[in-house]
Amino acid sequence: MGNTRAEPQHGALFLVGIGPGDPGLLTFRAAEVLSAVEVVVGYDLYVELVRPRFPGPEYLASPITQEVERARTAVTLAIGGRQVALIGSGDAGVYGLAGLALEHLERLDAAHLPLEVVPGVTAALAAAALLGAPLGHDFCTISLSDLLTPWTTIRRRLEAAAAADFVTVLYNPASRRRTVQLREAIALFLVHRPPETPVGLVSNGYRDGQAVRTTTLTALAEEHVDMLTTIIIGNAATRRWGARLITPRGYPNKGRENEQDRAEQETS
Ligand code: SAH
Secondary structure, three states, rough: OOOOOOOOHHHHEEEEEEEEOOOOOOHHHHHHHHHHOEEEEEEEEHHHHHOOOOOOOOOEEEEOOOHHHHHHHHHHHHOOOOEEEEOEEEEEOOOOOOOHHHHHHOOOOOOOOOEEEEEEHHHHHHHHHHEEEEOOOOOEEEEEOOOOOOOHHHHHHHHHHHOOOEEEEEEEEOOOOOOOOHHHHHHHHHHOOOOOOOEEEEEOOOOOOOEEEEEEOHHHOOOOOOOOEEEOOOOOOOEEOEEEOOOOOOOOOOOOOHHHHHHHHOOO
């Protein structure tokens, strides 16, 4: 540990989402924090994404499997008086480390520790932007990883999302060993949605090797999907326009009848 400047009362923990990868999508606040902290704790790949731009702090990088250890290390260092950023891709709280860190603080009853969660551009939003406007109406996100969640729970949520016509964003859709989950998810959606329902896939969004594709619900089974892919399944109104997906904000029969309501709802 090169930096001995910190005093115990100056410890603080920042849980920082660094966005999908592109430096332009790291928020201004995240950049401020990464310029100011003494230690950055993160997964190897994400450390390599930020280190060149923020050379000041000491970096503690570890492999992807060591999530719990990373969260604990960051908490321990912060309680010990250091200014620490625990980084995660996208938003640190969305299927990320922020919860692990907060749970650890909760166990230690360390509510006194200065803490800031810095939001980041999560994969759903990054993928949606690259695909156009697929999230123009109600949507939900579901992780297909059954490493930490029973498959029966994931299945129940998939069924509910499909039945309720949510645009559905699939995180962690498949890995080399885990491929049946996506096949089963497609089958569940086909019970409620037509085979030609538009689907978008983004792999390595805003990183080297970025690939953006659109397909249909039935043809999704033939696409190459891995852990660096986010999938967006359209709702009944989603349509393809060239390489883009559009989920309309309103429905044709819901037009002018209540301009006032509409004006109140518009936020942009
Ligand atoms: N905290 C992260 C999500 C972690 S779960 C966030 O908010 O984005 C990991 C999953 O996120 C991956 O399996 C993939 O589905 C998705 N993902 C993360 N980064 C991505 C990127 N750059 N392009 C496409 N998908 C990405």
